[in-house]
Amino acid sequence: MQVAVLVAGVVLVGTPHGGLDHRAGREVLTPSFGAAWPLPFAGAYIGAAAAMVALWCALPVVGLALFLALSWAHFGEANSHGAWLVVERFARGGIPIVAPALAHPGDIDMIFGWMAGTDGAALATILRGPAAWAWVPALVAYLTRTALTRASASLESAALTAVAVALSPLLSFTLFFCLVHAPRAMIEAGRETGESPLHLLRNAAPLSFAAAAMAAAGYTLLVDGATPEVAAVRTVFIWLAALTVPHMLLTSIAARARQGRRRP
Numbered sequence: 001m002q003v004a005v006l007v008a009g010v011v012l013v014g015t016p017h018g019g020l021d022h023r024a025g026r027e028v029l030t031p032s033f034g035a036a037w038p039l040p041f042a043g044a045y046i047g048a049a050a051a052m053v054a055l056w057c058a059l060p061v062v063g064l065a066l067f068l069a070l071s072w073a074h075f076g077e078a079n080s081h082g083a084w085l086v087v088e089r090f091a092r093g094g095i096p097i098v099a100p101a102l103a104h105p106g107d108i109d110m111i112f113g114w115m116a117g118t119d120g121a122a123l124a125t126i127l128r129g130p131a132a133w134a135w136v137p138a139l140v141a142y143l144t145r146t147a148l149t150r151a152s153a154s155l156e157s158a159a160l161t162a163v164a165v166a167l168s169p170l171l172s173f174t175l176f177f178c179l180v181h182a183p184r185a186m187i188e189a190g191r192e193t194g195e196s197p198l199h200l201l202r203n204a205a206p207l208s209f210a211a212a213a214m215a216a217a218g219y220t221l222l223v224d225g226a227t228p229e230v231a232a233v234r235t236v237f238i239w240l241a242a243l244t245v246p247h248m249l250l251t252s253i254a255a256r257a258r259q260g261r262r263r264p
């Protein structure tokens with residue numbers, strides 16, 4: 001049941017925000033490649049995703065560790081501001097990752113074991129140990145500092161932490177991804193261009209379908225020798241990892257280019 005919610009949520013609600021990546025690709029690549037930008041875009045996007053999958057196949061624990069580190073940075077980028085930017089990004093980005101690791105050690109050991117074998121569980125120990133020792137004080141400092149000045153951001157982070165503690169890791173991740181992370185990215189994309197949500201969804205459809213087809217292909221490969229549940233969880237997270245690498249690279253390059261244009 002939880003796995004079905006994860007798959008449906010991530011594929012149906014989460015995918016479209018990555019389905020807009022071609023817009024950032026066009027923005028970044030047109031100055032150098034003109035109308036031919038789709039070629040380098042597709043090559044670089046597929047190449048970066050394939051490199052992540054290859055790394056995961058060769059060294060699963062390194063793949064999982066890199067995925068967690070990149071996601072931590074990616075989640076921290078959204079809606080972080082202010083003088084304490086580094087602390088804020090570290091605190092906010094860690095919520096969907098460290099809070100479940102602390103509150104549900106058994107579940108996380110099991111899922112990380114599915115993702116990366118016995119070394120996966122060792123990675124969970126690092127999350128609960130050194131990573132948590134740094135993250136918990138950063139979160140407390142961030143929540144108290146912003147409680148008065150930016151109450152809505154502080155409340156959002158406190159609520160996400162509470163959800164990650166109360167619900168199972170797969171459910172809390174699905175809620176965070178589908179109700180906070182993906183909608184925020186879509187809303188920001190709409191705010192920049194003034195497009196309606198329907199127009200954005202239509203624009204995101206081709207890449208979203210291509211990505212969903214990749215996930216289906218990955219599942220048919222991974223289901224061989226595993227239960228459907230384990231294969232589905234492995235597919236969702238390895239697929240997200242593969243897409244996160246080009247998605248993060250592109251969104252941060254495009255954001256930097258936009259900032260450069262605003263501050264010539």
Ligand SMILES: CC1=C(/C=C/C(C)=C/C=C/C(C)=C/C=O)C(C)(C)CCC1
Nearest residue numbers: 068071074096097111169173237240244
């Ligand atoms: C593997 C795994 C986790 C981490 C998931 C991550 C880190 C997802 C990142 C998604 C991204 C960055 C999407 C991009 O838009 C959890 C939820 C801690 C617990 C269950 C197993």
